[in-house]
Amino acid sequence: MGHSELTGELIPRHLNVRVIAKDNLETFLGGLREFGEVFGPVEKERGAYIYAQLTDVKNVVQDAQRTVLPPKKYLYPQKEELFRFSTQEGYRKPESVDKGRKILFGVHPCDIHGLSILDKVFAGRYHEPRYFDRRDNLIIIGMNCLPDERCFCYSMGTDWVEKGFDLFLTELEDSYFVKIGTSCGEDLVHAQAELFRPVTDEDIQLYKERVNERNKMFVNRVELANLPQILELEYESEVWEELGRKCLSCGACSAVCPTCYCYEVYDVLDLNVETGSRIRRWDACLFKDFAKVAGGHNFREERSTRVKHRFYHKQVTFVEEFGRPSCVGxxxxxxxxxxxxxLIDVFKEIRGEKVVHKSAR
Ligand code: SF4
Ligand code: SF4
Known part of the structure; x- marks a missing residue:
């Protein structure tokens, strides 16, 4: 027996896998609303998916490819007010950080790893309570996906997850194999137990076949062995100048990255010139003024140095600090x-492998 996190009831602990028929999934998602707001991938425009609130669970796309923005937007919003200030009262925190429980459905393995990387960053030297207030109220229902030609999670070791989810679904034929990762996940299953059935030997066989088939579908391989060392050796490579000539400094790569976390902080004064807000919003090391300091000096004036910095931070300095790259492929x-x-071509070029250049789109 174990204790339910959501209801406090005592519930039996059996196997940590179940099966749900595809036909039951929407009913299950609808029933989850009892526990919090439910979010999942929906199609924004043809072939472009975003995470959005599932006010109508019929809108969910069960086999969506990567979303435009990763789940970090729910924990670390693009822009938020940190506090209010006034000449009369000094500083005042906002009434509340949004602490409502959110249930995020359809999170791919790479994004689950992305969240665990952000956890390490925000729990590190500068602990970020807002992030963890939201994190503690986030329920993750993961979904196994099929790779396309832009995925390289297999090389980054992020194509699979053993933890970091409450439930994790893998498609079988007309059903999903459901791995229960936490007691909270168990509660979600228990609350709508009639929608699930025990796993059979046939399900297990099918599950293994699916996982094996998926492993064979990863066409992109990035050789990570001694990459930090090779990058150190290639610090002055012409590759960075070449990339600097191409890069538009738009910052899109940082905005969409599940592990990029840089931000800027600025004050906005109200018209009365007595009150105002301190705002935090996402920043990107690719932006021209990112490394500009008081006095006007810019440590990374050239675009090539900014592009290079992004690669080195993800693949060298982050590894030194956290023991793994801050890229989940x-x-x-x-x-x-x-x-x-x-990125994949850049790694190959730096390694001295021949690259056939083709448009990413
Ligand atoms: S590398 Fe990043 S900043 Fe440069 S053009 Fe591409 S998306 Fe924009
Ligand atoms: S750097 Fe890695 S984790 Fe970030 S967007 Fe690119 S592939 Fe994804």
């Missing part, structure tokens, strides 16, 4: 870069 930057800069 989701392919979003490859998809969104208007200049067609493709």
């Amino acid at each position: 989701c392919g979003r930057c490859v998809t969104q870069c208007p200049a067609g800069i493709n």
